Amino acid sequence: MGLKLSILDQSPIFAGESAEEALRHSLQLAQLAEELGYNRFWVSEHHDTEHVAGSSPEVLLAYLLAHTKHIRLGSGGVMLQHYSPYKVAENFNVLAALAPGRIDLGVGRAPGGLPRSTRALQRGVAEAQDLLEKLKELQLILDHNLPEDHPLHGLRAAPLPAVPAPVFVLGTSVGSAEIAAELGYPYVFSQFINTDQEVARQAFTVYKERFNPVRSEAPTPILAVAVIVADTDEEAQELASHQKLVKIHLASGRTITVASIEHANEFGNQTNESFTIEEKVPELVKGSKETVRRKLLELQEQYEVEEIIVTTPIKIFDKRINSFKLLKEAFAEVAEKR
Template identity: 60%
Template sequence: MSLKFGILDQSIIFPGQTAAEALGNTVKLAQLAETLGFERFWVSEHHDSPGMAGSSPEVLISYLLAQTKTIRIGSGGVMLQHYSPYKVAENFNVLASLAPGRVELGIGRAPGGLPRSTKALQKGVAEAATLAEKLTELEQLLHDKTGEDHPLAGLEASPLPVQPADIYLLGTSISSAELAAEKGYPYAFALFINNDPETARKAIETYRNQFNRSLGREPKTILALSVIASDSEEEANALAGHFKSVRVMLASGKTVNVGSLDQAKEFARQAGETFTAEERDADITRGTKETVRKRLLEIQAQYGVDEFVFTTIIPDFAKRIRSFELLKEAFEGELV
């Protein structure tokens, strides 16, 4: 059996670190992922978040492409709801022209921050559009000019690359799976954000069952999950022990995931809504390389996914590196 692994790095600024040090570690991890033979390295988009340095994935991707040679580099993801599809297409067409075949455009549906940053990002936006409409326009602009039925017929997001960036849709719900299936995109379910196994199973099943094969593509599923591998079970449990996930349910019916109860309170305050919150221990696959290997194979069989993307939140950078090295050792000869 062959597997494809990737890394999603959030450029977290751990206590005692500077933003420059966090971004420097992201560069080192991308280079490590390439050395270990991982398939891809994605960076996230977070706004108004002092604990995370990755606010501009397009800029970070360009630097990572220059610091690596072969690994695919992408966004996990660009929050398209905030932006003009035309500008996103221009950014990624430049990147794909600089590094043909190495650029991936993961699109996220979440705001990537609190209501305050969403308001700032969307300041001056005159036209409302659904994510599905924006995706349609984005894909067209990545490949060609806009058609005659477009209000700006003939518009081109120059330069048009020989190998445009591949679009991936990221999500945590069945509705995201339905949209990915309709558009015929690869689908990445973020289990590290929504660790409800039933929702994940239904989303992946829905994606496969509803996939639009008329576009000439085949479904492709990726599961993004938290993993910590260590030289002992005790150390792995200690490293994973204090992380929490919090689901916020606003009075309007909107649901978001944040990292702490304090963030939940601040999100609701900025949104001007009452809320309820559910806090639980983060779902982290952990243990020695043997334990992690066994569990990952069980997860692959459980969900039937094609690939994994790992996020590993360990403040000690040397131990974070060791975790990825152990993952490589656990599947020696099986990565493609």
């Protein structure tokens, strides 16, 4: 089967750059993705950090829609735990009405920031719902189909677009795969966050075996990975050598991936829990066009996915652009030979 390639952009603010520059880079990458023929372009949600500019994917998506023509755009993802499903539905109904058939609503359950930002986002929220409950309510609102016994029956998330945004579940665990399967949603496993291949394998297996065909006939498994492509394997290795993966392990059992050692310490201090910090070299798909193409095709076969979403954490913007160009060239060259 063919392999679809998409991009997740986190609007990173690297040393010496401003937030304005980071967001301009996101626009340039979206336009480049459209020009090169990538399948979709998603933006992320992060809070209370000086390392990432994208705190509001809905706002950024509206801007990207206005400056692109046909590529699918979406959230990778909205952190639904913080928000009213009704407001999320309204936001994405506006986007879907502005650009019918071009908007994806990716939903995640990570905090997207420090405990302090979670408290700020959820301040004053009296009614607690878990992600599964919120997703069910979100879909009922998007479908304009709240049952008569629902306390919000009759509610409209105006405008009601002709083509509502499809929902995707993003995750790094078997638990998120179970949710996606039960609700019949496409499922994205973020291997650039959780590099444990056994967990990824289990998550995709559970998703496929338990998939409930209420919204589509077949499951849609998608893999998200970090990719660095350069002119040579040696150059890609050099670009990758600057990357670090930092995880904080909390006494309560949670493990959170963060941007830096400093961020990890701040996160731990705000939880008032004991914690340990782990720093290691991340597992990246890296190399020349030929090397990366081979590795991605191996991942496609290993997990039986038809789409891979790539994030490229290269600090030099021109090199990041080149990586996306080389990646598309790698697969275009194969298609030409067939």
